[in-house]
Amino acid sequence: MEKMEKSDVPVYTGAKSNKKRNIAVAASLFTVALFWNLPSLARGSHSISGGNTPQVNKINFDSWCPIPEVSSTADDGLDSPSKFLEQDAILKQVERMAAAVKVPTESFDDNDDVDVDPRWAPFEDLHATLKEMFPLVHEKMKLDKVNKYGLIYTLPGTSENLKPVLFAAHQDVVPATSVEKWTHPPFEGHFDGKWLWGRGSVDCKNNLIGLYSVMEDLLSQNFKPKRTIVFAFGFDEETGGKRGAKTLGAELEKQWGQDNIAMILDEGGMGLDILGDYVYAMPGVAEKGYLDIILTIDVDGGHSSRPPPHTSIGIMSELLVELEAHPYTPRLTRENPFRNLLECQVKYSPGQVEAWLGQALAANEDEGVLGERLAETRADERFIFQTSQAADVIWGGKKVNALPESVHAEVNYRVSAHDAPLENIKEKAVSLLRPIAQKHGLALNVFGAIEEPATLSAGKLTFDLDQPLEPAPISSTNLDNPVWTLFSGTIRQVFENIPSLEGRTVVPVGDIMTGNTDTQHYWNLTKNIYRYGPGREGTRLNAHTVDERIEMLSHVEAMVFYYDLIRNFDQAGDL
Known part of the structure; x- marks a missing residue:
């Protein structure tokens, strides 16, 4: 390993008191900044040319995004x-x-x-x-x-x-x-x-x-x-x-x-x-739900020189295209923790958010309309407030001159709370795909319930599911919750005092995770x-x-x- 010089290592000054926090900057901070390549821009930064927007200035955001006091250093005699x-x-x-x-x-x-x-x-x-x-x-x-x-x-x-x-x-x-x-x-x-x-x-x-x-x-x-x-x-x-x-x-x-x-x-x-003089600390306080819907088509095989109008692979392709043609819509509910993050950014970093955002939040704009607007400006964050649907696995067929007797696909869903319970996801998939199965004369096995076609069955479409998990409960980030206040106050205590972030105010705000832990x-x-x-x-x-x-x-x-x-x-x- 390469040797690190003493000047490359910053010095932690310890926590400051709640009331008076003296800023102590290590003598090596300039070298540290060069060596450690500190970041300058953050997730969710949407800089607006010209600084603060007129809409932001017309509204009083003082009551938005209260943050905890900085926790005091524990008086326990430890190092x-x-x-x-x-x-x-x-x-x-x-x-x-x-x-x-x-x-x-x-x-x-x-x-x-x-x-x-x-x-x-x-x-x-x-x-x-x-x-x-x-x-x-x-x-x-x-x-x-x-x-x-x-x-x-x-x-x-x-x-x-x-x-x-x-x-x-x-x-x-x-x-x-x-x-x-x-x-x-x-x-x-x-x-x-x-x-x-x-x-x-x-x-x-x-x-x-x-x-x-x-x-x-x-x-x-x-x-x-x-x-x-x-x-x-x-x-x-x-x-x-x-x-x-x-x-x-x-x-x-x-x-x-x-x-x-x-x-x-x-x-x-x-x-x-980091957004300017503010640092947003975003612990996950909830997780989206999870569901895999598994689709299997079973039909008779045969020689590829005498194919039917649509092979099982062709029918499966039609099913997946139909699902992708009907994605879930974005929606920012008042309960979604991401809304709190937006309010914090409007209050503390108004020049780096959308010009219309503060007004829209203050006016309680329709949840669906607000979700659509944010999905356009924050494409990388849209699935924080939108259920995702992704066809991730497909296989079928064994040989190029043999008609595929079975084809299998798996579609993954990460479910937003506003689309829960998971039964809604299952029902939507079945309602979209049932007509296609019926058009091709397929019987259905819908999560264990058998539906036979009116005419002689040409095969079967089976719906299965795997790893169903409803969205997680949201942990409170209200300042009247002493656990959150202590946890988030400690975040401020630590990260407002490490050399790489010193001089900035840390804003702890809950976020929602699109994956599961x-x-x-x-x-x-x-x-x-x-x-x-x-x-x-x-x-x-x-x-x-x-x-x-x-x-x-x-x-x-x-x-x-x-x-x-x-x-x-x-x-x-x-x-």
């Missing part, structure tokens, strides 16, 4: 988290991250049970690596292994009256494909002096190793919490968590009961986006679920694809957040 940003500490994290990335804990869609499929074996190696790197965690925290590879660590608090806090991450990674296209091999754990490269470096061994490292440090200081701390680490999040987090959730509910965890923090969210199996444990991997824009690149990598400064900045969050929740009273 300042500034040590995590020192050169030696960063290089230690490089070693730990590289060791974890080198273990290829890939999870596959067709994995069999843990006692049957040999592809689970790398998780044994990862567990051995974790035990070697973090001896105090394994000595002082109680470890329960669930379904062989699921991990629950518990550090009991001294006060049984305080609800525990739970930190989640997952051990598995998506398979590394197109290996020849990677700049550095995906399981080498290469560090180039700034970036740590490899599969899982972003998703989600960054979070996993960060949490282990922070707890190892706390335990080295003889940390004895008042509030119980729980770690829950699944091993098949990338395939839905049915063997990992699902079994962990059941065990955690058995241990703690329903709604008896103060807060759960897992991966996710949109990190930290292991938290789908933890809904019963608490009403306060936050999905947040803190990181500046542009510092976590290429998750799930070639050249995945993380800026190691961003990794240790996240550790500062975990460290102060654990301490702040430990100092808080009943939540």
